[in-house]
Amino acid sequence: MKENMKIIANRQIAKDIYELTLAGSLVQRMRTPGQFVHMKVANSGPLLRRPLSLCDINQEANECTIIYRAEGAGTTLLSQKLPGDTVDVLGPLGNGFSVSALSSGQRALLVGGGIGVPPLYELAKQLVKKGVFVTIVLGFQTKDVVFYEERFASFGETYVATVDGSYGMKGFVTDVIHHHRLSFHVLYACGPKPMLRALANEFPHQDVYLSLEERMGCGIGACFACVCRVPHSETAYKKVCSDGPVFRAGEVVL
Amino acid sequence: MKENMKIIANRQIAKDIYELTLAGSLVQRMRTPGQFVHMKVANSGPLLRRPLSLCDINQEANECTIIYRAEGAGTTLLSQKLPGDTVDVLGPLGNGFSVSALSSGQRALLVGGGIGVPPLYELAKQLVKKGVFVTIVLGFQTKDVVFYEERFASFGETYVATVDGSYGMKGFVTDVIHHHRLSFHVLYACGPKPMLRALANEFPHQDVYLSLEERMGCGIGACFACVCRVPHSETAYKKVCSDGPVFRAGEVVL
Amino acid sequence: MNRLAVELPGLSLKNPIMPASGCFGFGREYAKFYDLSVLGAIMIKATTLEARFGNPTPRVAETPSGMLNAIGLQNPGVDRVINEELPWLAQYDVPIIANVAGSTVEEYVEVARRISKAPNVHALELNISCPNVKKGGIAFGTVPEVAAELTRAVKEVSDVPVYVKLSPNVTNIVAMARAVEQAGADGLTMINTLLGMRIDVKTAKPILANRTGGLSGPAIKPIAIRMIYEVSQAVSIPIIGMGGIESAEDVIEFFYAGASAVAIGTANFIDPYVCPNIIRDLPNVLDELRIDHISQCTGRGWNNGQTVYCGT
Amino acid sequence: MNRLAVELPGLSLKNPIMPASGCFGFGREYAKFYDLSVLGAIMIKATTLEARFGNPTPRVAETPSGMLNAIGLQNPGVDRVINEELPWLAQYDVPIIANVAGSTVEEYVEVARRISKAPNVHALELNISCPNVKKGGIAFGTVPEVAAELTRAVKEVSDVPVYVKLSPNVTNIVAMARAVEQAGADGLTMINTLLGMRIDVKTAKPILANRTGGLSGPAIKPIAIRMIYEVSQAVSIPIIGMGGIESAEDVIEFFYAGASAVAIGTANFIDPYVCPNIIRDLPNVLDELRIDHISQCTGRGWNNGQTVYCGT
Numbered sequence A, B: 001m002k003e004n005m006k007i008i009a010n011r012q013i014a015k016d017i018y019e020l021t022l023a024g025s026l027v028q029r030m031r032t033p034g035q036f037v038h039m040k041v042a043n044s045g046p047l048l049r050r051p052l053s054l055c056d057i058n059q060e061a062n063e064c065t066i067i068y069r070a071e072g073a074g075t076t077l078l079s080q081k082l083p084g085d086t087v088d089v090l091g092p093l094g095n096g097f098s099v100s101a102l103s104s105g106q107r108a109l110l111v112g113g114g115i116g117v118p119p120l121y122e123l124a125k126q127l128v129k130k131g132v133f134v135t136i137v138l139g140f141q142t143k144d145v146v147f148y149e150e151r152f153a154s155f156g157e158t159y160v161a162t163v164d165g166s167y168g169m170k171g172f173v174t175d176v177i178h179h180h181r182l183s184f185h186v187l188y189a190c191g192p193k194p195m196l197r198a199l200a201n202e203f204p205h206q207d208v209y210l211s212l213e214e215r216m217g218c219g220i221g222a223c224f225a226c227v228c229r230v231p232h233s234e235t236a237y238k239k240v241c242s243d244g245p246v247f248r249a250g251e252v253v254l
Numbered sequence C, D: 001m002n003r004l005a006v007e008l009p010g011l012s013l014k015n016p017i018m019p020a021s022g023c024f025g026f027g028r029e030y031a032k033f034y035d036l037s038v039l040g041a042i043m044i045k046a047t048t049l050e051a052r053f054g055n056p057t058p059r060v061a062e063t064p065s066g067m068l069n070a071i072g073l074q075n076p077g078v079d080r081v082i083n084e085e086l087p088w089l090a091q092y093d094v095p096i097i098a099n100v101a102g103s104t105v106e107e108y109v110e111v112a113r114r115i116s117k118a119p120n121v122h123a124l125e126l127n128i129s130c131p132n133v134k135k136g137g138i139a140f141g142t143v144p145e146v147a148a149e150l151t152r153a154v155k156e157v158s159d160v161p162v163y164v165k166l167s168p169n170v171t172n173i174v175a176m177a178r179a180v181e182q183a184g185a186d187g188l189t190m191i192n193t194l195l196g197m198r199i200d201v202k203t204a205k206p207i208l209a210n211r212t213g214g215l216s217g218p219a220i221k222p223i224a225i226r227m228i229y230e231v232s233q234a235v236s237i238p239i240i241g242m243g244g245i246e247s248a249e250d251v252i253e254f255f256y257a258g259a260s261a262v263a264i265g266t267a268n269f270i271d272p273y274v275c276p277n278i279i280r281d282l283p284n285v286l287d288e289l290r291i292d293h294i295s296q297c298t299g300r301g302w303n304n305g306q307t308v309y310c311g312t
């Protein structure tokens, strides 16, 4: 469950956005899109691990890909790592997106916001492989930070929105969905909480899976840092790290 | 006085002993053997800088060499650095060995113990250049950690002692001096305090320069971490970092 | 001879390494990484009378060489701990130290009474020092008389020895230690977290929803060492030390300061294998130091090799 | 408008950045690196009545993201500070805050009386919290009444405003702050170091010759932030904050917590240019945050933009 994985590539693909390819035997345990790894970027760096989603799993090559935004101390340090270096990876962790919720011929809508986009890539790959039709809506702040549009386009119709209108449609992912009247059997989403809330409110009677973020300690369910409430209970809870990060809309309080 | 110097080479030359070659414009300020640099080995590594002596100064090539023992957190991290990496160097600091204490044709005895050996190298170089005859006595714990014997031998008669007798004469540097009845106009020494004390006691009436070590905060004279007492005074002091590290025997209490 | 075996009131430990309360849940998650029977003991998560949800999130924030937490004593309540967690833990050959918390003396007493009867609970750890709850918690941990009264009340009902967990957020830790020793504590555990805070530069808001939280991790190690050094010279009950331990060398440092066993908290989050790794490394470190038995390390920082607390 | 200018009792600061006492000597060394006139102020090394040698060495030890020091108030005595150091500092356009220490009330009073008359001393900083001296020092810093009495006595003789430097080694920092405010303190500086210790694993001896020392550096930053956050809401005199500051962002965090100016200690050892670098970076950080003036940051962590202490 823990390995010093080898960095195969670590390249910038948009402003502050990096694509990291890792090799190691842990890849053989990685199956489900939406699962994440808990990464210690350096021995002498920041104390805690950083949760990062799996973006692409390639078991034949024994490689996986992660896309991250270099923002704070840990991810900035990570962005300086070179091919050949290693990083300490714990994972795969958590419960990912349910691919089995759909069968061949059905329609999935995948909605990603900002740095919530990456886990949708492996999800799209697995759904398409299964014969599911996917439509993808990606929301970003601005043109500079858009990534993977063409990659997603190879799986299905792909729409991009930017908040400032500098690329694609101006507005939010919900605007895209309305504008194009996109429909689906199952909706899968990952991104900032306001986006997830909007989607949950928009489609209260449909099958919606949401991937949540929360500050983590252990990443494995032991420290109770990452809990969220369950509707209609004072004490019931779910842990984002081990019960999630993907929940069915309605399962937890957003 | 502060520069991110470039690592040209960082190679192991004995057990846990590394020879680090740095390039940068700071080298142009480095003149005196026995001076040291205060080095921050990594941005995200240990908090404090590490004092390390200049071993070789090559102003034509804009390079200097430092020899260090990988022991604690900082020096171990340093030993993992690769050519092309940079380290944050403050220096040169302190007052080094007085080369002008001798004139051409006179005799110098250079005595180094363990990781106190390095600064004697630049000293020997400068003395020989001046026409001074140098004799060198190097003491080490054991054979594994002996370094630079041949290099010193090119400057003058060089004797090695090891505490366990695994190489050279068995015993301490003072044993070598006695055994070979070595004499000198000026003695220069760097090494552990017991060795320095023994030498000061041995030659109370001669010109003896000793390089001291002390745990440091600032390295520039501001924090009073590294003071030593001055004989016959309750309050007088010298700072190892800025008044030393080299003192005349008798100048400070050992 | 087992060089790591340690005898403490109520506890025959095969080694002096145990996960610290709140950093190991009830063991279920770490059991996926290794066999819990290798541990000296397990300090389970703080237990209160009723189930508690705890504080809103974010509950953790990173700091230089440390972390802040404000979990707020989330736990399923003493009865579910007794009925669900402790029986599950009983499959492992490892004594349990039950961390007891509450808002009133009565609550502490009731939790202690019930949980001390569980067959695999070999000792209680009185959490008088949790900085993350409004009522109780830290108040009990900062006034010697209040701590003493609580200790006395719990001792009266407990079927097993009682360790009191000291808060470092006090002017005089020795006074706290003496007060609870006098009141009958069988041992001390120290230190709990230091009260700290971080404010987000972008939003100007505290990062923790609870605003303040408890600082743990390597950053606090020198404070823990100092306090254990002071307290161990002032009391004659044993100390289980904690605060920033990451390695076998750290364990030795805590023993030198005066600890007779240690607990590992935050480091479990960084490396889930840290406890078994330390247990593996300790004999080698003892070899290097030419020390036969770990207990000989206790108090060496001040006693130069005399015997201090050495079990019974 | 100077976006960094700050008005505090006795101090018109061109910017709120000053080196902390004991981490900058009397400025001579850092003057080789940059023009001291760029600084908001300078807190000079603690001064006692007579010259003091201080503690034996080693006097410093490294810890995770921090350092311990036990210098022991080494200084040349108040008269030499007045006759040699302060006149030398007068060549720079920078107000001096004189750190006053002593073992008795009388000693504090005498040092304060003399040094407050020096023309470039614009304020005193009463060091009631140095953990590294046997007598006085920390005793004054842990009992509110004792601190208040000392403050009152010094206020009576001082020609300039008096700031009291609080020790974090207390149960109730707010009580200390209120006591010295009541006694007439014009401002607070906080925090001094936390008492800590390290023991050498090889020798089993404390690394510091003095055994314990004061913990400073980034490790203590969350504790400083928490204490300033608490105290700034409880008093109405301004706070000069310190404890682990390394960057302009850290400065903002201290202001948000409630500081009106800050001091930089340990970071000077890591980068001698840290103070001028922070002064250079601050306007850019204010730009990013869309804040006009640094003073608007004070207390934002709890007051959401109301005005708190804002000079006179």
Ligand SMILES: Cc1cc2nc3c(=O)[nH]c(=O)nc-3n(C[C@H](O)[C@H](O)[C@H](O)COP(=O)(O)OP(=O)(O)OC[C@H]3O[C@@H](n4cnc5c(N)ncnc54)[C@H](O)[C@@H]3O)c2cc1C
Binding pocket: A036, A046, A048, A049, A050, A051, A052, A053, A054, A066, A067, A068, A069, A070, A071, A072, A073, A074, A075, A076, A115, A118, A119, A212, A213, A214, A215, A216, A245, C061, C062
């Ligand atoms: C399940 C999960 C999956 C994620 N997947 C991705 C991904 O694929 N790509 C990506 O760029 N980011 C992802 N994130 C967010 C990512 O974890 C944070 O951006 C990252 O931890 C920030 O670290 P830092 O060193 O840049 O920031 P710092 O500010 O140095 O972080 C300080 C502390 O806060 C925590 N933290 C800060 N921001 C967040 C956040 N948004 N969520 C959780 N913890 C945070 C850090 O983990 C660390 O403990 C994911 C988060 C979660 C919970």
Ligand SMILES: Cc1cc2nc3c(=O)[nH]c(=O)nc-3n(C[C@H](O)[C@H](O)[C@H](O)COP(=O)(O)OP(=O)(O)OC[C@H]3O[C@@H](n4cnc5c(N)ncnc54)[C@H](O)[C@@H]3O)c2cc1C
Binding pocket: B036, B046, B048, B049, B050, B051, B052, B053, B054, B066, B067, B068, B069, B070, B071, B072, B073, B074, B075, B076, B115, B118, B119, B212, B213, B214, B215, B216, B245, D061, D062
């Ligand atoms: C003027 C001077 C010149 C030196 N020159 C050399 C040299 O050329 N080659 C070399 O190998 N060593 C030299 N040393 C010793 C060297 O500074 C220490 O070995 C080094 O700081 C240890 O760092 P670490 O990260 O390995 O140890 P750690 O144990 O991680 O160090 C912890 C802290 O203790 C300090 N420290 C530990 N040991 C010493 C020591 N012996 N002297 C001073 N501070 C210490 C460190 O600087 C650091 O602040 C010199 C020391 C001084 C004072």
Ligand SMILES: Cc1cc2nc3c(=O)[nH]c(=O)nc-3n(C[C@H](O)[C@H](O)[C@H](O)COP(=O)(O)O)c2cc1C
Binding pocket: A217, A223, C020, C021, C022, C023, C045, C046, C069, C071, C073, C099, C127, C130, C165, C191, C192, C193, C215, C216, C217, C218, C220, C242, C243, C244, C245, C263, C264, C265, C266, C267
């Ligand atoms: C996330 C977290 C939760 C904690 N919960 C508890 C608790 O429930 N009861 C308790 O007594 N201590 C609790 N603690 C304190 C630890 O048991 C320990 O005393 C402290 O963290 C210092 O050790 P460390 O630095 O090794 O983490 C908690 C600490 C952390 C980090």
Ligand SMILES: Cc1cc2nc3c(=O)[nH]c(=O)nc-3n(C[C@H](O)[C@H](O)[C@H](O)COP(=O)(O)O)c2cc1C
Binding pocket: B217, B223, D020, D021, D022, D023, D045, D046, D069, D071, D073, D099, D127, D130, D165, D191, D192, D193, D215, D216, D217, D218, D220, D242, D243, D244, D245, D263, D264, D265, D266, D267
């Ligand atoms: C080496 C050293 C010496 C110090 N000397 C003094 C002193 O003489 N007087 C004083 O009030 N504080 C002294 N301090 C405390 C600092 O002024 C400051 O309050 C503390 O270090 C926290 O700030 P920092 O983390 O930025 O260093 C000293 C600190 C250090 C590290």
Ligand code: FES
Binding pocket: A215, A216, A217, A218, A219, A220, A221, A222, A223, A224, A225, A226, A227, A239, A240, A241, A242
């Ligand atoms: S991060 Fe520890 S329980 Fe989820």
Ligand code: FES
Binding pocket: B215, B216, B217, B218, B219, B220, B221, B222, B223, B224, B225, B226, B227, B239, B240, B241, B242
């Ligand atoms: S190391 Fe600071 S004065 Fe010498």
